[in-house]
Amino acid sequence: MAAADASSWASRSQSPSPTSSAWLILNQFQELSSMLEESNAIRDKFREIGIDMDTAVRQFQSALLPVHYLPANEVPTAIAKAKENVPALQSMMVRLASTLLDSKGQFYRYHDHWRHQTQTVVFLLAFIHWLETGGLLQHKDVEDQLLLLEVVRTDSFFVDLDDYLIGICGLSNELSRYVVNRVTLGEYEVAERVSKFLNDLYAAFRLLNLRNDALRKRFDGLKYDLKRVEEVLYDVNIRGLGSKSTTGGGGS
Amino acid sequence: MAAADASSWASRSQSPSPTSSAWLILNQFQELSSMLEESNAIRDKFREIGIDMDTAVRQFQSALLPVHYLPANEVPTAIAKAKENVPALQSMMVRLASTLLDSKGQFYRYHDHWRHQTQTVVFLLAFIHWLETGGLLQHKDVEDQLLLLEVVRTDSFFVDLDDYLIGICGLSNELSRYVVNRVTLGEYEVAERVSKFLNDLYAAFRLLNLRNDALRKRFDGLKYDLKRVEEVLYDVNIRGLGSKSTTGGGGS
């Protein structure tokens, strides 16, 4: 028995013939192996771009921080300085888009590598836009500012709608902090402007049938931001510090 | 002051003029709302197909179960009966693929809705293929059997490679159970056939540089399946029940 078995098992050690099951299995897996290596390489590229975006977004955000405290007349200079970070982000978008060209239709396969960074970029661009115009930066304008419309936007690369909306929730949160800091500086009229904007934003958000849980949770935060801003506006008005009241203080 | 404030707040309730910030915000969000409704509707479609696939896969698997216990001569009939479930699955693949046609490049956005079901389908088709031929059903043959190659396979719809590999790990696990059941029925030669196949499969899998954690974990399971099958083959041979041993060993 031993001898018979040994010879039977021995057959495994020989190179499998090109039609044997073992040969077919190995042959397919060699092909699959190349495919896996390829997608691993792509994933590594996205990971690298994601890390670079982290750094660029951090610098962008740092440059914008001072607008919370600067005298009003110095804010435009700070914004201009912060905007100098945008070209670096644009070039990363081009890198993302061109890496995706090699793997069409796989945006959502690798999306996690730049999702969070994009949300922060949306928030920062929208904050700048609000500071400059008092209005809301639109979805297509984000893509425009990131060069996606002109240069690289294709069906395979874009700013995901949920990422845009989460970025806008970030703006709402930042504005609730901004209003506290500017009213502290004595710019009482900011309270009403922010309150009105967040009210409009909140009303608009309520049009949306949100299914994405992460987005839903962020939207819940928007209600607290709005409430906080309303309380600041109340504090300002009850003390007669509001923009329209030229006479008297709250307690008088 | 109260009156002034009241009128200031009251102005919010009026319809915003078409150029006001509020109007622009509402306007954009109405657009976004349609886009969200659209993607919600698509998601609902996938969700529905996913539920239908669950049912179809469950029936397919139930129909195949008897091959563990049936007398060898009745197995082909059981397989034939199980295969009657394939057209239902094919039609679901067509539904998936045509739903994806409306949302190009979003395979991985909605993939979770059919991922698990596809893995089980791969496992079942590969099990049938092994029962009939003793070989491994290849990735492209899975797509072929699901009509993807002939009818609907496009860049936007396919069987994800990781899903194929996880399905094959499922086959390995099923075979470690199958070998126990068939040896129980006295079909001792099954042990060597399965052992050889799993060895070939294990060696082939080791060619792959697995980064996907779920897949890596399933591959770890493959080692235990192989070890279990080796133990069965050992039990068979130590008792001289192996296919090639006609003279018998100890215990005879």
Added chain:
Amino acid sequence: MAAADASSWASRSQSPSPTSSAWLILNQFQELSSMLEESNAIRDKFREIGIDMDTAVRQFQSALLPVHYLPANEVPTAIAKAKENVPALQSMMVRLASTLLDSKGQFYRYHDHWRHQTQTVVFLLAFIHWLETGGLLQHKDVEDQLLLLEVVRTDSFFVDLDDYLIGICGLSNELSRYVVNRVTLGEYEVAERVSKFLNDLYAAFRLLNLRNDALRKRFDGLKYDLKRVEEVLYDVNIRGLGSKSTTGGGGS
């Protein structure tokens, strides 16, 4: 008040003077930032080497797999072929060691990046050593085979003792599988050899006061390996297939 506050806050926007608190903080953090970048870069290097080791270890293990099934006379060739993978691992050890030269005394800071791979290398080298000599590869011999003694071993680079011992537990597990496969092939005398070796190993392990939880758990596995091997030896001897019994079968 507003004016006074504004000027107070405005001071923040000016470049801080070199003695101000803000300047001192920024100054230190710029220094810390370089330090962090440096350690991030080192970590990235180790991560990369770790990934390369993964691949090399996988190939080494694949090449050694056939020794479970090959006829005895073909095993030496398979071992020789497997050993061709050792130089690649040696060169990775050199890479690890030279990267550690730049960060003295930080072996255990980055150890997780090569810990698991080293344990597998220990297991594979010890398996080869057992196949060739029947003995246990010693800790210093592992370091020798990986060139650590001759070329790169310093106080700052070595094979951690726990990693060595966990690798040896891996050998024990592999041998419990090996014995099943070789007895299946009719090489009954392997059972006694493995049983004796694992007994010696188990006795030796019991000398150790194990505090490391991971190691303790692996050592528990060693008991099961030993028990499994004893059962195989029992099966062989009860059937009269043992090396010393030239007459009769188990039941006779």
Added chain:
Amino acid sequence: MAAADASSWASRSQSPSPTSSAWLILNQFQELSSMLEESNAIRDKFREIGIDMDTAVRQFQSALLPVHYLPANEVPTAIAKAKENVPALQSMMVRLASTLLDSKGQFYRYHDHWRHQTQTVVFLLAFIHWLETGGLLQHKDVEDQLLLLEVVRTDSFFVDLDDYLIGICGLSNELSRYVVNRVTLGEYEVAERVSKFLNDLYAAFRLLNLRNDALRKRFDGLKYDLKRVEEVLYDVNIRGLGSKSTTGGGGS
């Protein structure tokens, strides 16, 4: 057969000869056992020092707590009293450092035994430094205050950079509590001082590319501390209680 087997098994119970495999295994493991005992003993020492540090850190922290509530003129006495705990901590650092001398390059092997305590010491020393100077205690000053620079600092013992930074995040958190308590006592000008300090700290932290997850999480907390302090400053200023406002605002 039974007799033959019995004698074969019996041979195991005899003392192995000095050249046998069993002897070599035992021999090595006796050596490894001493090595393990040694590292177990070192670990026990660190464990003991860690427990002593826990106690000393607890007493230090308790002694410093009253600065939240004491009248301003009594704070220096409380700080002086708290500082009396520093020599005990210094002597523990000397114990740690001299224990590490016997196990060079193994700082990160045993680091967990004093990591948390060191982070708290950093926080407490930095809190005292802020109370006394309004500035940030630097990394090298922590090492200086713990005698590491003068006496024991070597390549093998130091305050890990991440531990320093986590300690500083602890300071930020304590200050957000401190500001609430001092403003409650009527020291309104504290709000602006803390706000300015945390702003500088936050801006500096943003220079860092944080990869350590624990540290990243703590840094996220810093944002909330800052926001809380800004709210307090807002409350103070909206009520005209700010340091620079002598004319009062609403409510006066």
